[in-house]
Amino acid sequence: MPLAGWRAGIPHQKRPDCFDYWRSMNTDLPVPEQISAMSGNGPWHGALEGMHDRLVFGWAFNSACPDARVVIELCLDGVPCACIAADAARTDLATTLSALAGRADVCHGFIADLNALAAHAHGILTARVANTDVVLPGSMDIAHIRKPPPAALNSVVGDGGLRLFGWAIDPSDPHRTRTVRAFLGHEMVAQAAANIVLPLSRAYVDGPHGFDLALPISLADGRTHTLRVVDDEGHALNGSPVIVCCMPAGLAALLPEDTDELTLRVAATYERMVPRSLPLSAWPEWSARFDHASSKDVPTSLAPLRLGILVTGTQDAAATARTAESLERQGRTTQLYSGLPFPSMLAEALAAGCEVITCIRAGDTLGQYALVHALAGFTSDDVEVVYTDSEHEGRPWFKPAWDPDYALGSDCALEFLLVRSSVARRLPPLANEAEFAWASLSEVWTRSDEAIVHVPRVLYQVNSPLTPGECANRAVAAARAIKAHEPAISLEELAGPLPGAFGAARRVRPALPADASDVVVSLIIPTRDRADLLKRCIDSIQRFTTWRRLEILIIDNGSTESSTHAYFADIATRGIRVLPMPGPFNYADLNNRAVTQASGEIIGLVNNDIEALHEGWLDEIIAQLMRPGVGAVGAKLLWPNGMVQHGGVVLGVGDVAGHFGNRLMDADWGDHGRNQLVQRVSACTAACLFLRKQDFIAVGGMDAHAFPVAFNDVDLCLKLRAAGKTIIWTPHAKLLHAESASRGHEDTPQKKARAQREIDMLRQRWGHVLSRDPAYHPAVNLDPNGHAFGGFALPPRSRRPRTNALPSIPELS
Known part of the structure; x- marks a missing residue:
């Protein structure tokens, strides 16, 4: 069973990691x-x-x-x-x-x-x-x-940090929205409406009755605070009172300066196991604390690099002066070029011996220590291009490590892109900064795992949106870059409002190879009874699929109902094979055995509670999978209510893994378009996962011993990534997923014990990767009760420069 099945059981496991919180709380409750x-x-x-x-x-x-x-x-x-x-x-x-x-x-x-x-x-x-x-x-x-x-009727959970989650229902009027309030003594310190859908509450309540209660950052003072959480009638919620005790800098800040290395590592492990966060509204305080308040984390042992800065865009004197002023505050000598056509400025910078070239739009500014942090991305001679995070109107853009698909769809790498002059000298004549950026990326495209580095810090301030002409230049340059490497790819502008002021929203559309129709695609669907689910699954696939050579294999894991066997007999007459595999449920083993009997070159792992929603979904997945170097492709999965169940897997959530998108509707953009743009992720759920049969076999298939039910998909995808393959998630293949409708939740002692064993095994095998997902950002939250990109990590994880390569060893500090 893929990750999705385990996640549904999280609400039932509410015992805190540390009972001391509960032993110390007030006990004078009615x-x-x-x-x-x-x-x-x-x-x-x-x-x-x-x-x-x-x-x-x-x-x-x-x-x-x-x-x-x-x-x-x-x-x-x-x-x-x-x-x-x-x-x-x-x-x-x-x-x-x-x-x-x-x-x-x-x-x-x-x-x-x-x-x-x-x-x-x-x-x-x-x-x-x-x-x-x-x-x-x-x-x-x-x-x-x-x-x-x-x-x-209600519940509140907390982990000692500044965000409380839960739900509240009015029994006399289930449609009424309750208000939840937190009190410190007699002072109300926070309140929120219980009107959102939370993943943690789906196993308990239907509808938008959840809340995300953000506590003031003033409570992160290292002292213990006991908060009473009540509904709008003053009744305490189940789980109240809640204990809060944290520091912005994390547990290490509470330890003496002479604390030994072992204790510091234990503290770091605790923070990884119980990650905490601040709400998105706390960006000013978070950025002041971690990006602008201190120079102690500024790199000091860097080889000097001569930097040439080309000021582009409008030549308005006030805008240029604002940019120049931010550069003067950097405390680093640079060579500034402005007021000339782009080709002339680039030629002058190269002639002057600048070793690194970057472009800044007139009026945009750099944050404190931005140049030092950005140049620290050149960690070796192999690094040839560096890009950073940016911000516009108080909204940070936390970018992934190099992801060519997301970059093509969003232009995410173009703000504050730094390029070695050795690359710039190899480029053809260029007319503008967009051509320079995309041509530089194209030049190092094939060796991007070593050559392109992301510095995960917000260093660049965008002060005005792009002009139509600048957007057009970027679109043309991006299309030219991908055509040089994947001629079958086309870029299509997406309709609708763009995500913020960052410009692009494009679909990365690969064309199917001419001989694709000759490829056999085998869909493998495990089931045990639940003929109603299976029939909806198969009917929807056949209704919305025109693939000429499609094979459907049904794994019968011990069905006993007569209606199920009657349905099996019916679909057998239509060419669908039923493979009897009785015995204990082991999702990994069932799929491994079925793959050996599949005749397809491409394998599609599909749950029996999946329903196809539109024509072309399979063509989109296969077209993405047939691209060079792609190991697996996942789809956008929706709950029956139209919300996103799966938008790719985020590693490290609760020190394990979780789904992106659980708080989004299908049409929402998500964080800077991530809910609508093709992108590379570290893993996708096997509820709907496609890969080549030869790749599946080459990495040993699913691990039926370590991950019989959960996380076998995460482990499989990480093995593909370790073998040099990429995992793609596409929002242009949408399917409905009635998550865990067949097996139910992890609600028995045996299921919980098995789930914990699989969690422990994932941490043991991939612990060095979980908190360093290249597709996610070290400044963003990993608390399991929230949602991806739903808050700021407190404290942030290591923000060292990174490539898109999967981490191979643990980071020592």
Whole structure:
């Protein structure tokens, strides 16, 4: 099962990494009326509280062993139907648990998912302690649920940082938007409307009832703060109070100056495991703290390079003076050229012996220490082109390491591009700065892993949008650059509003080779029953696919329903092969075995809960896959409500991995067009992943031992990347994904234990890569309850100059 299946289970694992937070919180909370401690059952205590949207809520506690997590069996008319560990945080139980066993932690609630039961199921639901005859108080007729239990109506989670996430529902009016407020003592320090869809709440509630509560940066003072989080009626949310304790510079800032290296590494590991962030609104404070406040991280041991700066664009005296003033503050001698045609300025700079050439538009400015940081990108003689991040009207553009597809679609590399003169001397005559930039990139295109370096810092300030003429120059130059390397690629301007003032929004469209129709494409779809899902999947694929040589293989992982076998018999008459593979579910092994039986040169791994949405989706994927050096291609996957479920995988989320785009609608641009532009990523979900059969086999396929269910797709893509292949995500192939509709959530002790083993294995195998994703940015958040590009990392990760090559060894500092 790909990454998507595991992510859906995250909300159920709410036990904090450090119980000290919970042991130190206030315990004078009221005991809910519906909770009663059991009597006459020795050390066992708890209650079955109720059900809401097929989720069953309750709690269980062993007072003789307060640190243990009780396993509960749910029984329908006495027959077990689900098994769950009571390990969810329930601060409303604090007083009860303390009375039973002193200072016990509060992670003894349970939330069990009963969606696997048939919709018409009925009977009396009870809960008992597994392997005992102890039955918890409370029973219910699941066909007559009167009202949801309080624990189902709201929740707040925090990791000690300055962002709180959760949801809040008004039981009397589920359509009303509640307001959530955070109080420090009697002072309200933050409030937010509960009106967004959060990935963490999808397993609990339907609709936009989530909130992202941003706390003031003044609370990041290294002291412990206890905040009370309430709804608009003053009722505390489940999870309140919340403990906040952090510093902008991270945990290391709280340690003594003479702290030993081992302790510092432990602190760094903690921050990687529990990443924290600031909201996007905190950009002024974040940038002042990490980009402009201190010179201590400015490189000092650099070989001197003579820099020639060409001032282009309008020759307005005031604009040029503003640019020149920012250069004078750099504390570095440069040679400035302005007021002449571009070819003349370039010729003069080369004749004067400048070793590095860069262009700055008149009126644009450089940030503090910008030149030193930018020139630090020339880390070796192999580096020939360097580019940096930029900013416009308080909106930073955090760019990936060199990604030619995203660059062609957005011109992301063109602001503050620095080029060695040795490259500039090899270029043909050039008319403007756009031609110079794209011709320089084209010159080093084939050796970009060593030659093109990204300095992940906001060093360039854009003070005015591009003129129509400048946009046209860039479009022509970009098209000329790609034609020199991939003649089958065309660039098409995308309609609609452009992302900010940064200019381009183009589609990178490869043409199918003339003989592509002779290629056999094998779609592999695992299933176990759920004929309804499988039929929608196959029908939509056949409706929107005209590929002449398409093979569909269905992996039957032990289906038992007669309706499923009848459907198998039907599709077999239509040329669809059904491969019986009974036994325990192992997504990786099932696909590995099916690949050996597939006749296609191209393999498409497809979940049974996928539906194609438009014609041409498969042609787009195959055209991208047939480009030189491409190892795998993923699609844009949408939830049934039209929001993005998968926009590529971001490495390092929660020190594991997560999806980009979970807070976006299909039509949203996302951060600087990332939701609409073809781009290279480190991994894509195997819910819909295409690759060559020979590449799949060459890297050993999926690892069925280490990743039987989750992260096998991430591991597969990283193996392809390590072999020199690229992974492409395209938004021009859209499919619906009813994520985990077939298998359900990670809601049993066995599933949770297996998921944790896979997490540990991914960290062990790829830990040196997870926090250094070339396609993501070290200044942006990795907290698992947020979303990619949804905040600023606190503190930022290493912002050393980087190439697009996958990191091969851990960074030592």
